[in-house]
Amino acid sequence: MSLSPQVRDADTYLIERARSGDTDALTELYRRHERRVYNLALRTLGNPWDAADVAQEAFIKAFRNLDSFKGEARFTTWLHRIVVNAAYDHLRRQRPEPMDGDILEGISGPGGGGAVVGSGRDGIDPAIDGLSDPLRDALMSLNEGFRFAVVLCDLLGFPYDEAAEILGVQEGTIKSRIFRAREALAAALTEAGYAPPGERNPGPQTGVTSQGTTGERRG
Amino acid sequence: MMIRGDQHVDDWAEVAVDYLDGQLDPDSRLAVESHLAGCPDCAARLRKQQSVVRFLQETPLYDPPEDLEYRAIGEIVFPSPGGQPLLGPVEAEKPYRTPNWYRTLRAWIPATVAIVALLAAVVGYGIARSGSGPETAASSSRAAGDLTTFAASATTVAPEATMTAAGVASTSAGATSAGVTSTTALAAGPPATDAAPVTLAATQDRKTMIRAIETAQAPAYVSFRAPVAAPTADGQSTATSAAGGADTTSTETQTTAGGTTETAGGTTETAAGVPADTMTLPTVSQDQAVSIVQQITGFTGLLPLDESMWLEGPTFAAFLPREDAEELVDLVRSIGVSLGLVVRVEGGPPAMGNSPSESLLEHKKSFAVLAAQRALQPATWGYDFTTSTLAAGTGEKSGTPMPDEAGTHVIVVIWIAR
Numbered sequence: 001m002s003l004s005p006q007v008r009d010a011d012t013y014l015i016e017r018a019r020s021g022d023t024d025a026l027t028e029l030y031r032r033h034e035r036r037v038y039n040l041a042l043r044t045l046g047n048p049w050d051a052a053d054v055a056q057e058a059f060i061k062a063f064r065n066l067d068s069f070k071g072e073a074r075f076t077t078w079l080h081r082i083v084v085n086a087a088y089d090h091l092r093r094q095r096p097e098p099m100d101g102d103i104l105e106g107i108s109g110p111g112g113g114g115a116v117v118g119s120g121r122d123g124i125d126p127a128i129d130g131l132s133d134p135l136r137d138a139l140m141s142l143n144e145g146f147r148f149a150v151v152l153c154d155l156l157g158f159p160y161d162e163a164a165e166i167l168g169v170q171e172g173t174i175k176s177r178i179f180r181a182r183e184a185l186a187a188a189l190t191e192a193g194y195a196p197p198g199e200r201n202p203g204p205q206t207g208v209t210s211q212g213t214t215g216e217r218r219g
Numbered sequence: 220m221m222i223r224g225d226q227h228v229d230d231w232a233e234v235a236v237d238y239l240d241g242q243l244d245p246d247s248r249l250a251v252e253s254h255l256a257g258c259p260d261c262a263a264r265l266r267k268q269q270s271v272v273r274f275l276q277e278t279p280l281y282d283p284p285e286d287l288e289y290r291a292i293g294e295i296v297f298p299s300p301g302g303q304p305l306l307g308p309v310e311a312e313k314p315y316r317t318p319n320w321y322r323t324l325r326a327w328i329p330a331t332v333a334i335v336a337l338l339a340a341v342v343g344y345g346i347a348r349s350g351s352g353p354e355t356a357a358s359s360s361r362a363a364g365d366l367t368t369f370a371a372s373a374t375t376v377a378p379e380a381t382m383t384a385a386g387v388a389s390t391s392a393g394a395t396s397a398g399v400t401s402t403t404a405l406a407a408g409p410p411a412t413d414a415a416p417v418t419l420a421a422t423q424d425r426k427t428m429i430r431a432i433e434t435a436q437a438p439a440y441v442s443f444r445a446p447v448a449a450p451t452a453d454g455q456s457t458a459t460s461a462a463g464g465a466d467t468t469s470t471e472t473q474t475t476a477g478g479t480t481e482t483a484g485g486t487t488e489t490a491a492g493v494p495a496d497t498m499t500l501p502t503v504s505q506d507q508a509v510s511i512v513q514q515i516t517g518f519t520g521l522l523p524l525d526e527s528m529w530l531e532g533p534t535f536a537a538f539l540p541r542e543d544a545e546e547l548v549d550l551v552r553s554i555g556v557s558l559g560l561v562v563r564v565e566g567g568p569p570a571m572g573n574s575p576s577e578s579l580l581e582h583k584k585s586f587a588v589l590a591a592q593r594a595l596q597p598a599t600w601g602y603d604f605t606t607s608t609l610a611a612g613t614g615e616k617s618g619t620p621m622p623d624e625a626g627t628h629v630i631v632v633i634w635i636a637r
Contacts, residue, residue: 030292038281038283048281052287055287056290154271155276175232182275185271185275189274
């Protein structure tokens with residue numbers, strides 16, 4: 001539900017109170033954002049354990065640094081930027097080698113293929129984690145820059161300009177990325193038998209899927 | 220903007236994104252449309268884009284794991300011994316326990332305090348009166364316990380919230396002679412269970428519910444029911460899902476299991492105030508029923524029908540544009556989840572003696588129109604995730620003929636099965 005105007009700047013109010021040591025305000029601030037933060041981590045990292053770790057890390061970092069939040073950006077922008085950075089860091093830690101398609105497949109595909117990488121949880125039955133949907137596989141097949149953009153905009157409903165600010169890229173970049181990411185997702189979902197009926201399958205655009213790293217990250 | 224004949228959508232992807240969002244100026248839109256008219260390939264790709272966008276937007280978000288809250292803020296709220304306080308002047312020894320009612324109340328306090336308080340008092344009285352004798356007595360004594368808890372916890376929340384909550388309580392106390400029952404019910408607040416493991420029986424899939432309402436021929440019937448708790452090895456979770464008001468304390472116990480001794484002490488004390496007989500058959504408790512009514516009214520402005528038209532409990536009815544089925548389903552599901560109840564789209568009205576659903580439909584001329592009001596994302600500070608909200612009313616269209624019941628609209632009857 002969208003909140004009424006009186007509650008719109010509740011973040012500001014809660015931040016002020018939290019800075020003065022009000023732990024209830026801090027709790028409330030957390031609860032206002034936990035869902036989106038967790039789902040951002042979940043959909044970009046692909047499994048609930050890493051997502052919870054990253055969400056925890058990001059919240060702690062944000063709350064420890066509340067004093068450095070100046071209110072120049074929205075709190076949501078600031079917070080989600082921290083989450084994105086934590087998620088990128090996590091992906092880097094999992095993958096000390098330069099990213100390549102095979103390794104990513106090993107990370108993302110539950111029971112899919114050989115490479116055992118990272119946390120060692122890859123062998124866990126995908127049904128247990130509640131994420132055995134084709135969307136997860138489709139998202140994880142995207143290159144990071146595209147995945148983060150499409151998760152922020154299409155799954156979490158961030159406006160393009162805010163997503164651009166969070167990812168530290170131009171708004172136009174966000175738009176062209178989500179356009180290509182959607183086409184790649186459509187192809188992957190169709191392949192998994194899930195896509196809404198499409199006319200034909202032009203295939204993913206070059207560079208969208210994880211054949212190489214994308215350059216930019218934080219700004 | 221011009222699109223040359225040889226410029227396919229890859230050359231203007233950013234424009235295509237805005238086109239799909241309906242954000243293009245008329246000239247650009249015309250340029251896109253005239254290209255699409257002559258280019259079946261691009262047109263097909265944009266159709267596919269659109270269906271993917273819809274698929275993604277309809278994908279539900281997952282609930283964060285229960286322990287994330289403690290993991291994320293526990294160290295700040297309860298600094299380890301000898302550790303630096305992570306916030307400024309943290310008050311010492313404050314138990315980590317934000318009352319659940321506080322969370323729910325905040326969402327609808329601003330606009331609807333007075334009307335909801337009054338309504339809750341009246342409906343709460345009605346519910347209490349229609350309940351059986353022993354049950355009412357039990358809930359009264361429990362409510363007395365809750366009031367104590369409420370008073371204690373009120374001192375730990377923000378002054379603004381305390382003030383508001385106190386205002387609510389006094390409003391309803393003054394509004395009716397059923398002061399004791401209604402006031403305490405409200406003070407006890409919605410016994411939210413969203414952190415508790417809930418064994419829901421026959422939970423419906425969100426998309427199934429949306430489709431059922433979108434395609435309903437007769438009125439669409441939506442019920443709130445107590446879950447039928449499946450017998451599990453984990454007796455705790457079974458009791459939790461069934462016990463209505465009692466679960467608030469259980470939840471706190473679980474959430475703060477790693478917390479300080481102060482917290483554990485406070486929780487035990489509260490739990491001791493809950494009579495054991497609330498841990499029996501799963502029913503929608505009075506507190507839960509009041510909370511559902513409060514939330515539906517608070518979020519939509521829709522008022523419950525006259526008691527003579529109730530089905531198995533408090534009942535709402537409205538015309539709903541079929542295209543807004545999703546908003547309604549999301550609302551009732553979120554209310555149901557927060558209370559640990561099952562929300563279902565039923566195949567028809569409940570079988571009852573004097574067929575109240577017929578008399579209900581005789582009054583359909585007086586039903587409100589419940590429609591989603593879509594708003595742009597706020598440009599400044601905001602909690603800008605959802606852009607539509609349901610609101611009841613006739614608006615400027617009052618006096619127009621009844622909404623097209625068979626085609627564009629459907630009557631939705633929502634009731635609480637008690």
